[in-house]
Amino acid sequence: MPAIRTHASRTKKPPAGFDDIRDDLEVFNIKMKDAQNAPTGNLPKAQAQWPIFQIAHQRTRYVYELYYEKDAISKQLYDWLLKNGYADAMLIAKWKKQGYEKLCCLRCVQTKETNYSSTCICRVPKAQMKDETKDIQCVNCGCRGCGSSD
Amino acid sequence: MLRSTHKPSGNAPPPLPPGWTEHKAPTGHTYYYNAATKESTYKRPGLAEIASPAPPPPPIAGANPNASFLQHSAIPNLSNPAAANAWQAQFNAPPQHQQNQRGGFGGRGGRGGNDRPRPQPRDKPKSSTPIPGCEPWVLVYTKYGRRFVYNPTKQASYWRIPEKVMKGVIELDIKGIQDKATGDKSASAEPTTEPKDGDTEMAEAQEAEEEQQEIGSDYEEVEVTDSEGEHDDDNGEEGEHKSKRQRTEEPEEEEQGPVEFSEEDFAAQLQAMGADYGLDPGEYDDGDPDAWPEGAEGLEISESDSRELFKDLLADHGVNPFSPWEKLIDEGSSLVDDPRWTVLPNMKTRREVWEEWSRAHIQLSKERRAKEEKKDPRIPYLAFLQAKANPKLYWAEFRRKYRKEPPLRDTNLADKEREKLYRDYIARLKLPLETQKKDLSALLRGVPLKDLNNKTPHENLPSQLLSDIRYVSLQASVRDPLIQAYIETLPPPPEEGEAVDDEASRKERAERRKREDALREREKAVEEQKRRQRRQLEHGRAVLREEERELERAQHVDGRKGIQSQLLAEREKKGADAGAEGGDEA
Numbered sequence: 001m002p003a004i005r006t007h008a009s010r011t012k013k014p015p016a017g018f019d020d021i022r023d024d025l026e027v028f029n030i031k032m033k034d035a036q037n038a039p040t041g042n043l044p045k046a047q048a049q050w051p052i053f054q055i056a057h058q059r060t061r062y063v064y065e066l067y068y069e070k071d072a073i074s075k076q077l078y079d080w081l082l083k084n085g086y087a088d089a090m091l092i093a094k095w096k097k098q099g100y101e102k103l104c105c106l107r108c109v110q111t112k113e114t115n116y117s118s119t120c121i122c123r124v125p126k127a128q129m130k131d132e133t134k135d136i137q138c139v140n141c142g143c144r145g146c147g148s149s150d
Numbered sequence: 151m152l153r154s155t156h157k158p159s160g161n162a163p164p165p166l167p168p169g170w171t172e173h174k175a176p177t178g179h180t181y182y183y184n185a186a187t188k189e190s191t192y193k194r195p196g197l198a199e200i201a202s203p204a205p206p207p208p209p210i211a212g213a214n215p216n217a218s219f220l221q222h223s224a225i226p227n228l229s230n231p232a233a234a235n236a237w238q239a240q241f242n243a244p245p246q247h248q249q250n251q252r253g254g255f256g257g258r259g260g261r262g263g264n265d266r267p268r269p270q271p272r273d274k275p276k277s278s279t280p281i282p283g284c285e286p287w288v289l290v291y292t293k294y295g296r297r298f299v300y301n302p303t304k305q306a307s308y309w310r311i312p313e314k315v316m317k318g319v320i321e322l323d324i325k326g327i328q329d330k331a332t333g334d335k336s337a338s339a340e341p342t343t344e345p346k347d348g349d350t351e352m353a354e355a356q357e358a359e360e361e362q363q364e365i366g367s368d369y370e371e372v373e374v375t376d377s378e379g380e381h382d383d384d385n386g387e388e389g390e391h392k393s394k395r396q397r398t399e400e401p402e403e404e405e406q407g408p409v410e411f412s413e414e415d416f417a418a419q420l421q422a423m424g425a426d427y428g429l430d431p432g433e434y435d436d437g438d439p440d441a442w443p444e445g446a447e448g449l450e451i452s453e454s455d456s457r458e459l460f461k462d463l464l465a466d467h468g469v470n471p472f473s474p475w476e477k478l479i480d481e482g483s484s485l486v487d488d489p490r491w492t493v494l495p496n497m498k499t500r501r502e503v504w505e506e507w508s509r510a511h512i513q514l515s516k517e518r519r520a521k522e523e524k525k526d527p528r529i530p531y532l533a534f535l536q537a538k539a540n541p542k543l544y545w546a547e548f549r550r551k552y553r554k555e556p557p558l559r560d561t562n563l564a565d566k567e568r569e570k571l572y573r574d575y576i577a578r579l580k581l582p583l584e585t586q587k588k589d590l591s592a593l594l595r596g597v598p599l600k601d602l603n604n605k606t607p608h609e610n611l612p613s614q615l616l617s618d619i620r621y622v623s624l625q626a627s628v629r630d631p632l633i634q635a636y637i638e639t640l641p642p643p644p645e646e647g648e649a650v651d652d653e654a655s656r657k658e659r660a661e662r663r664k665r666e667d668a669l670r671e672r673e674k675a676v677e678e679q680k681r682r683q684r685r686q687l688e689h690g691r692a693v694l695r696e697e698e699r700e701l702e703r704a705q706h707v708d709g710r711k712g713i714q715s716q717l718l719a720e721r722e723k724k725g726a727d728a729g730a731e732g733g734d735e736a
Binding site for chain 1: 470471472473474476477505508509512513515559560561562564
């Protein structure tokens with residue numbers, strides 16, 4: 001039987017500065033676990049995953065702000081966090097692009113998945129909505145609007 | 151002017167039955183108290199069928215809860231007749247009478263609905279003392295500490311003390327001062343005699359006043375003039391009118407009030423009362439905005455101030471600057487309850503300020519950490535082990551039990567290392583004490599003198615010692631005396647110069663040595679080169695000399711003759727050799 005190998009970087013101890021944010025990340029972890037274990041009951045099928053997306057977004061945003069906006073964590077720690085799944089590197093990559101600063105999830109910009117090759121409703125700026133007062137939530141992640149101009 | 155409480159006889163209510171006294175509640179209601187039966191009532195006792203003049207209704211509890219409380223709490227004080235009389239003397243004017251009288255001052259006419267008397271300073275006779283030597287005369291003290299002389303027989307009273315009585319008064323004063331000095335309170339000058347029944351005293355005061363007016367030309371004794379009375383009144387009026395507050399404490403305050411109320415006194419009192427009610431001077435209007443203390447008026451918070459306030463709030467509540475904003479919102483109920491939360495208009499600005507604050511704080515903590523020296527992570531862990539570990543716990547149990555403790559969460563120490571230390575520590579705990587002591591002394595001997603010497607403070611042992619399992623595993627009670635004893639036997643720290651030598655100076659010295667070495671090297675090289683040069687020079691000279699000598703020799707052998715003679719010489723030499731041989735043979 002082959003030896004079970006764990007990913008070398010995963011077992012590596014976190015770089016300095018992790019102690020500062022560990023508790024908060026732990027809170028996100030707990031929230032995520034709770035969301036995963038929450039009974040979906042008779043929720044609409046699309047809504048079942050909304051909390052998961054939401055928490056993933058919040059956690060990624062947290063790491064992103066710590067590194068890019070507040071300069072609170074080191075490059076090493078940031079890389080370590082990405083590697084260990086504390087943040088979604090792909091989503092952060094989108095946030096760096098103009099027009100995607102507030103993107104809620106990657107599914108919402110995936111035009112190939114929609115019938116008319118369009119993005120999700122939440123990507124439409126509030127100003128361009130036909131009925132501005134109407135409160136919409138997108139099907140993918142429950143986003144209420146993530147246009148940069150909102 | 152002393153306000154008269156004189157009642158016209160026609161209007162006077164029937165006298166009270168014996169044992170009853172009349173009192174005024176702080177609300178202004180008149181009530182009656184029987185000291186013997188400890189009974190109090192609003193109805194005028196004794197003559198119930200005769201309609202008492204406008205029997206005051208019981209106070210409305212909602213309107214002034216304090217009032218009824220104060221009224222009842224005041225009663226027990228009056229069980230002593232003297233106190234009761236004094237009390238009565240202050241509060242015995244019936245309300246309707248006051249109303250009439252105050253009408254004269256013109257301040258009160260407009261507000262008939264308010265039957266509560268307006269609190270205001272009113273001077274009243276408080277006690278009287280017979281003046282020794284001039285028998286009929288008595289010296290009367292008023293509530294505010296002023297005094298006048300009164301002659302009961304002639305029913306005359308004067309603010310200014312007549313000359314014939316003056317001597318006695320001075321005597322009395324001296325006696326009072328002496329009494330005070332000896333601390334004999336019972337013989338103090340003021341309340342030596344019991345004050346008389348309030349009504350009569352008031353009447354006397356009134357009559358004295360009248361007499362003053364009659365003989366006013368003889369004595370210019372009027373110190374308290376109408377104008378001052380009005381003045382006081384105006385102030386009181388203004389204060390009450392503007393603040394429109396119930397001041398139930400007022401009667402008590404009056405008792406020990408200042409001697410004379412000036413305008414400043416009123417302003418100060420108003421402010422003090424405002425402070426009692428938690429109001430800023432700007433919130434009630436005393437009609438004199440210039441006199442408000444600095445910053446009292448409507449507190450205009452500038453934007454930067456409010457931002458700073460919000461930052462203070464964040465700091466005071468121990469918000470972690472690394473935490474996300476959502477966490478603050480989810481758990482920040484104590485934050486929201488704080489009044490400083492509302493200094494910022496909306497959530498957006500709050501978030502902005504929070505971001506600013508957290509950024510600054512993260513920077514601060516970074517700088518602080520950079521300044522802090524690197525500490526061996528094992529030291530706190532071992533200290534924790536010493537406090538908490540015990541042989542009954544396996545490592546797994548121990549780790550589980552204390553997983554939340556900071557020494558067990560420190561990422562600088564690997565879990566493996568922690569486990570190893572734990573096991574070592576537990577193993578060492580089982581060793582006999584003697585062995586542990588021996589190990590400790592071996593450890594102590596191993597520490598260089600530079601780190602551990604007789605100047606080392608006990609709290610500041612070197613980390614080499616603290617991070618060693620042999621140090622930790624021995625109980626502190628056994629260990630510390632051992633270390634202390636060992637430290638005392640040690641010599642002082644090595645040479646001052648060496649002690650001072652820190653990293654920088656050592657580096658500098660090394661540099662210098664290197665420079666000197668380089669110099670020496672270079673000198674050596676130069677020397678070598680010089681020597682070589684010299685040798686070359688000498689060699690050259692030698693070659694030259696050799697050539698010269700050759701040349702000289704060549705010059706010496708000149709022409710043919712030279713060669714011939716040479717050959718001849720050679721031949722001769724040969725011949726001689728042969729001859730010598732022949733001779734030898736022969």
